Structure formats: C-alpha cells, structure tokens
C-alpha cells in the first residue's frame with residue numbers, strides 16, 4: 001500500500017534523510033520512531049509528496065507521490081506535525097474547507113469524530129490550546145474515511161484520556177482495513193497500536209522490527225518498597241536481577257518473564273511498587289546487544 005524506496009534528501013549543512021526504505025502493507029499500522037531531529041517529519045513530507053526526493057521515490061497505492069500529486073489525495077488522510085491554520089478560522093470553518101478539498105465528506109462521520117474527541121468546533125482556532133488544535137487536525141485526517149492515514153506525532157498535546165480515545169479510533173479503523181503510518185518518539189504509544197515499527201536515527205533507518213518482538217526485549221525497572229529490612233534482605237538474595245537498592249527500596253530489572261518477579265514479591269510485605277519503562281534508545285540498544293549475542 002505504501003512503498004518508500006531509497007529516499008534521500010540532504011539539507012544544506014549535511015542533515016537530512018539518507019536511503020530511507022520501508023513498506024507498509026494494507027491494513028497495517030506502522031510506527032515511525034526516532035528521537036527529535038531524526039528525520040521523521042522530513043520522511044513524512046516526502047511520503048505526502050510535499051518534497052522532491054533527491055534520490056528514490058514514494059508510492060501510495062501505486063501512485064508516485066511526487067509525480068502524481070493531486071491524484072492520490074482523496075485516498076490519504078494526513079495530520080502534519082504542526083498544522084497551518086488560516087487566520088480567522090473556527091474549527092468548523094477549517095473542517096468545512098478541508099471537506100470541500102476532499103470533494104465532500106460524510107457529515108455524520110465528521111460529527112461523530114468531533115463528539116468523541118470532545119471539542120467545540122465553533123471556537124476560533126487562534127483561541128484553541130495545542131491539544132484542541134490537534135483534535136481538529138485528527139478529525140480532518142480521519143473524516144473522509146481515507147484508505148491510508150499518515151500521522152506526524154498524533155498524540156502530542158493530547159491528555160491521557162484523549163490519547164486513549166485516539167488509540168481506540170486507530171484500532172477501529174485498522175479493523176476496517178485502513179493503513180496507517182504514524183510517527184512518534186514514544187515507544188509506549190507505538191506499542192499500543194502498531195504491528196511493525198521503523199526506527200530512524202540521524203536520518204537513517206536503523207531497524208524495522210515487529211513491535212511484539214521489541215516488547216519482548218523491553219526491560220522494566222520495578223522499584224519495590226518493603227515494609228521491613230529483613231524482607232528486603234531476603235528479596236535481595238532471590239536471584240532476581242537487582243539494579244540498585246537503598247534503605248527499604250530495591251530496584252529490580254525485569255525482562256520478559258514477569259512471573260518470577262511477581263512470585264518472589266508475593267512472599268513479602270510490600271509497601272509500594274513503582275514501574276519505570278525503558279526509553280526508546282535503551283530498548284534498541286538492548287535489542288542490538290541481544291542480536292550481537294545471538
């Protein structure tokens with residue numbers, strides 16, 4: 001459904017994207033992960049046909065997105081990293097404008113999206129918070145029921161409740177066969193929705209992985225606070241991988257097998273447990289360490 005083939009763009013100064021290639025199949029939700037400045041938005045602008053690749057090409061459903069501009073727009077929904085709204089518009093007038101560009105949309109669908117994302121489309125856009133603007137952009141990307149939806153950091157600015165609504169929307173569309181590409185710098189966001197993810201760093205794709213495979217190598221750090229020191233000492237000699245400890249608090253690193261951890265902690269009086277998830281960079285470092293060992 002989407003093919004990115006050897007796309008290269010070098011900006012003056014040497015930054016850019018280099019030989020970026022991946023494919024996304026019909027009905028697949030594909031994550032595009034990377035730290036700030038890695039090249040996610042630049043790749044997405046090429047996918048949308050807004051930038052001419054120096055080398056390579058992008059195809060959506062067989063259309064070359066640079067050469068066949070205009071021909072594939074109805075097929076695609078797009079949420080940019082930062083939306084440019086025209087002066088003086090309300091949410092409603094912006095969505096009307098976008099609907100007319102799409103040749104009309106199902107008004108019921110549009111109203112349902114607004115209701116689920118809970119915002120007042122009569123508000124002038126200049127008075128909207130970042131999160132509200134993001135919601136308007138999400139409605140614009142979804143309302144014409146496109147076959148492919150491209151989202152650049154879709155949950156930025158959304159509160160946790162709205163992130164959940166957004167994830168539900170993606171999963172519903174996925175069930176209908178819609179294809180997604182969404183960028184993010186957060187692994188937890190990607191792992192809830194995506195089947196596969198590409199990781200981009202310094203403009204180069206460093207890996208394309210099955211998300212579930214990454215989940216399996218993801219380490220979690222549990223900070224366990226015991227009621228008493230004797231329990232803590234017994235726990236320290238349990239054979240679990242201890243990261244550090246102080247007073248009645250122990251940090252344990254767990255990878256994959258949570259059963260041993262829960263069985264062991266169940267033996268003691270626990271005051272509290274906090275959990276810390278590895279950041280993206282660490283997950284990939286671990287993945288490559290493991291690959292190196294295999």
Ligand SMILES: Nc1ncnc2c1ncn2[C@@H]1O[C@H](COP(=O)(O)OP(=O)(O)OP(=O)(O)O)[C@@H](O)[C@H]1O
Nearest residue numbers: 011012015016034035036037038039040041042043
């Ligand atoms: N028009 C441009 N001219 C020069 N350099 C650019 C231009 N656009 C992007 N860059 C540079 O290219 C690199 C990739 O930028 P890009 O916006 O694609 O990153 P990103 O992964 O989307 O980052 P973020 O998560 O911060 O949005 C950055 O170093 C950026 O400064």
